[in-house]
Amino acid sequence: MIYLQLFISFFKIGLFGFGGGYAILSLIEHEVEYYGWMNQQEFVDIVAISQVTPGPIGINAATYIGYTASGHIIGSIIATSAIILPSLIIMLTLCKLYLRLEDKYANNPYYNNTLLMLRFTVLGLIAAAALTLITPFNFIDYYSWIFFAGVFILSLLKVKYLSNPILLIIIAGAIGYFVYS
Amino acid sequence: MFLRLFWTFFKIGTFTLGGGYAMLPLIQREVVDNQHWIDEREFLNMVALAQAAPGIIAVNSAIFIGYKVDRWRGLLGAVLGAVLPSFCIILCIAIIFHNFRNQPSIEAIFKGIRPAVVALIAAPLYRMTHNALKGNNFYIALLVSLATALFIWLFGVSPVVIILAVILITLLITNCLQSKSNKNIQ
Numbered sequence: 001m002i003y004l005q006l007f008i009s010f011f012k013i014g015l016f017g018f019g020g021g022y023a024i025l026s027l028i029e030h031e032v033e034y035y036g037w038m039n040q041q042e043f044v045d046i047v048a049i050s051q052v053t054p055g056p057i058g059i060n061a062a063t064y065i066g067y068t069a070s071g072h073i074i075g076s077i078i079a080t081s082a083i084i085l086p087s088l089i090i091m092l093t094l095c096k097l098y099l100r101l102e103d104k105y106a107n108n109p110y111y112n113n114t115l116l117m118l119r120f121t122v123l124g125l126i127a128a129a130a131l132t133l134i135t136p137f138n139f140i141d142y143y144s145w146i147f148f149a150g151v152f153i154l155s156l157l158k159v160k161y162l163s164n165p166i167l168l169i170i171i172a173g174a175i176g177y178f179v180y181s
Numbered sequence: 182m183f184l185r186l187f188w189t190f191f192k193i194g195t196f197t198l199g200g201g202y203a204m205l206p207l208i209q210r211e212v213v214d215n216q217h218w219i220d221e222r223e224f225l226n227m228v229a230l231a232q233a234a235p236g237i238i239a240v241n242s243a244i245f246i247g248y249k250v251d252r253w254r255g256l257l258g259a260v261l262g263a264v265l266p267s268f269c270i271i272l273c274i275a276i277i278f279h280n281f282r283n284q285p286s287i288e289a290i291f292k293g294i295r296p297a298v299v300a301l302i303a304a305p306l307y308r309m310t311h312n313a314l315k316g317n318n319f320y321i322a323l324l325v326s327l328a329t330a331l332f333i334w335l336f337g338v339s340p341v342v343i344i345l346a347v348i349l350i351t352l353l354i355t356n357c358l359q360s361k362s363n364k365n366i367q
Contacts, residue, residue, distance in 0.1 A: 016341045020238040027340045044295045055267020058237040063268050067275040087236030091244040094230050117351045120322045124329025130303040131334040144296040151300035176293015
């Protein structure tokens with residue numbers, strides 16, 4: 001049963017995950033919360049782990065959630081395959097069309113308008129992912145807001161070497177260790 | 182060819198930190214410059230398609246390039262190569278971390294990391310908003326993105342429902358505009 005739920009959820013995420021990366025987070029968050037597979041802290045922890053390990057966030061999240069939700073590697077395999085499957089069907093169709101049409105599709109107003117609107121939607125999806133995660137579970141005291149503001153500003157300023165997300169996460173973890181333990 | 186595609190994407194998958202977009206320049210270097218599987222123009226078209234289609238951008242790219250180079254065998258090699266490194270690494274982490282995450286010292290580290298992660302998600306919004314709002318679609322962009330964020334955040338509407346609604350409404354409006362301009366021509 002859990003395997004079927006994992007398959008359906010991650011198939012949906014793969015099918016509607018426009019914009020990649022952070023935009024997919026909002027869809028994953030919704031499914032995880034709906035089925036109660038993990039709490040919000042654990043979800044944010046996965047995003048953190050995804051940032052410091054190689055590979056796309058969608059694959060990382062599917063593998064991790066598949067394992068923890070089912071307690072078995074099979075869950076990981078099912079979730080990861082399910083998130084890829086829609087891509088496979090859609091990209092293959094597009095690839096075959098492309099081999100025939102080259103880039104004539106680019107002038108189609110239906111195609112262009114939908115892409116444009118989805119770009120704006122993706123902005124909203126990412127904003128929603130961030131807003132949904134600002135909760136007392138993740139922001140436990142005023143130190144949390146200092147962490148938030150520090151990282152937000154540093155990653156916007158594009159300071160050489162320092163504005164790297166991996167480095168910022170490691171620094172936040174190190175400071176967290178001293179502040180909270 | 183299966184092995185070469187597998188190995189190429191395996192390398193890219195193992196050594197790119199920070200997700201799909203970070204992979205694109207590496208894919209370009211390997212696939213266009215080193216292996217000459219596709220040319221520059223095709224690569225750019227591929228990126229446009231991989232970003233337009235739903236799903237993980239790195240996986241979409243692997244599907245396109247793999248299929249183009251060697252049909253099904255190439256596709257299988259490229260996708261497995263792109264997915265396996267992060268699958269294995271995260272699986273190990275999941276097995277280990279799941280048992281250790283309640284340790285006080287680990288919990289302390291993640292208390293610092295969690296707000297940082299939310300900031301990392303929020304930060305690119307600034308630049309993206311800036312770019313999206315620059316065009317002459319300012320009010321539409323503002324309306325669509327704000328409505329999306331508010332519906333999901335405040336009312337818990339499923340992102341899937343919103344994406345479907347946006348696609349349907351856009352197609353309907355485009356259809357109206359098209360038939361109107363056709364009438365004007367007549």
